[in-house]
Amino acid sequence: MLLRIIPFEIRKLFEQPMIHLFFIASLLLNTIYIVTAGLDQSYLKYIQETEVTTGYLITSEFREKLSAQSASKEQQRLLTETAGAGNVFQHYSTEALGQEMIDFFQIQGSFAEKLKRKYEKLTPVVHELAEEQASLEVGAAGETMNFFTFIRNRLFRVVLGESLIFALLLGLYGSTSERLTKTDVLVMSSKTGRKTQVSKYVASFILTFLFYVTMVMLTFGIFNYLHPIGILWQTSMSTQFHVNVYFPQLLEIPFIPWQSMTLLNYTILSIVLGGLLIILCHGFNFLVGLWTDHLFRGFIVFVVIYVVLLGMEQIANQLGWWNMHSLLMWHPISLWQIQGYWFTEMGPYATIPWQESIAMIINIFLLGIGGILTSKFYSAKEVK
Template sequence: MLRILLFEIRKLLEQPIILLFFIACLMLNTIYIATAGLDQSYLNYVQDTKTKTGSFITSEFQEKLSNMSSSNQHNRLLTETDERENIFNQYSTEALGQEMIDYFQIQGSMAEKMKIKYEKLTPIVHELAEEQAALEVGAAGETMSFFTFLKNRLFHAILGESLIFALLLGLYGSTSERLTKTDVLIITSKTGRKTQVTKYVASLIIALLFYVTTVTLSFAIFNQMHTIGTLWSTSISTQFHLNVYVPQSLEIPFIPWKSMTLLNYILLSIALGGILVFICHGFNFLIGLWANLLFRGFVLFVVFYVSLLGLEQIINHLNWWDMRSLLMWHPISLWNLQAYWFTEMGPFSTIPWHESIAMAVNIILLVIAGILTARYYSTKEVK
């Protein structure tokens, strides 16, 4: 088993397209990072200033800051931290829930579920108020730019690249014998059919290795170009960072279901992203077994995805909120919602920790689909 597994891994790694795709993704991510437009000089100034004033906006912080030598960056920091308050004191999650319901015109049972969800958010807000998370300076006015780029753009791109790779590798892993016309030799014996398990494990290892390597190198390149230092330990719920549902119309405090720093949030997102890669690879491997051809399996996936997007647009237009909430459990929808992971998710969910529960549900569905496919494949006829 191990010998065959190593052989299958080597066979996949010998495919030039895998290395080319990895290099292309890394180059795109590097260009993306280099052109991010982040104000590194201001971040450095704020970092240096915090060592003298402290990391929280208090009266002592403002007094020390006002006594420092004047400059454009100093004046900007003074303006951005002037009269800042702990926004989580007396913050009403019930009012936030009603704001969501009114803005998106949510009706029926969905509206009641939304109210219950936001009631459950109240203890989290109290915890953030006690920690004074909202008063953390971070990078002041540049906090939103850095946080948004890291978690909503760079990681979103990395995860998207990894999912594309996992989807294609899953299809290729289960249809490669057909491409080389050796499928007859595989299917005609029980031992041959069992090699598909080895192919699955081999392609999964490569998919996860691609994801881990791309994440590690991309964030290392970012950290080399943009040294953000103590920003990693800043609360993700600082008032300088908002959760944006509709720009300039619906921007609310960033409230996760558990108090987190930027580093905690990114690491948790990376872990959950790995699970999503595992799920998408698995489903497409099974699609390949049923479709029997790489191109046919790819067409089936694209048709399904396009249909899903079309259905989502129709449901959004008709305001069928109950139906819309069901679509949010699909793996591709979970990737689309990655910017809202671990938060209340606004109109996209009615339960806490939606993304984590949805991942668990998808793993269960993958196991069931795997069992059904194994029964089909064990009696599959050679064509």
């Protein structure tokens, strides 16, 4: 019976005008963002045409062949940007990197020891990158950082942010729609009626996930049409032209993921992990809607939790409470905030390898437990 209800619940949700308006507005915003990206497509095209004869690794042979090319502004720029390039990871010390991170953020106590152990585990990864000569890949040379940062840190972040807002609203609306239409007393007063919330959850989840998948496909499709980057998708994320940047002051270090990745691999993994975050956001807010029994009250609860967690994180950072800071980094909201560091060593935002992925799986498990507890509460809840 519940399976038969799901298509009707999906149709009810899909008939809401705000869903169409939000989708159109998001896609329009993303298109404008892509059009105004300011990426130097002509320089990338020149490099990719040049790589046919020079190769994609910056070696002495690369420089010789590049020097033999006909003189142009692009040639001189590429010669300048690749001059003195070497294998960054050949003699790179992860222990020194860990100490640099500890000094930069002024970390003390047991948290500093955890970071040291984490960076010791990074050593085999650096050795692998050195053997692959990942840092010598030319990519888009001086434009690599602009392209990579725009794709992973800006464009994907915008898509993920829109999808999280959609998941938040649809999760709350899905569990409170009967209250909004004042049919809750009729539907939810029976045991069978209350079970329809399972159908509502599935329906709103399907629509949320479809929004995310469609938005990813259309947005990246538009990007690839307006900015065809070709073989740049196959460039290593650890090329020396692409670095990881930590704030509030400026600390630039090599981009070191826990496994050698190309831009395409990294983007796909980010999309997958973003999908898990969508599941968390939708599921959590659906449960909040059931507990509060009101869309607006549920939204206020979410905002309060969001603000409290952000406030706790700021206090922990200001007072140097690094152990509390470490615990807060396992929360979905913190995982969303540090999206730009996913799959890397993550500086002070992680104490173990692949922490963001492990944290996401743990949070989904906790969401499942929350769903079981909520179902027990909801089955005995009095309808007012």
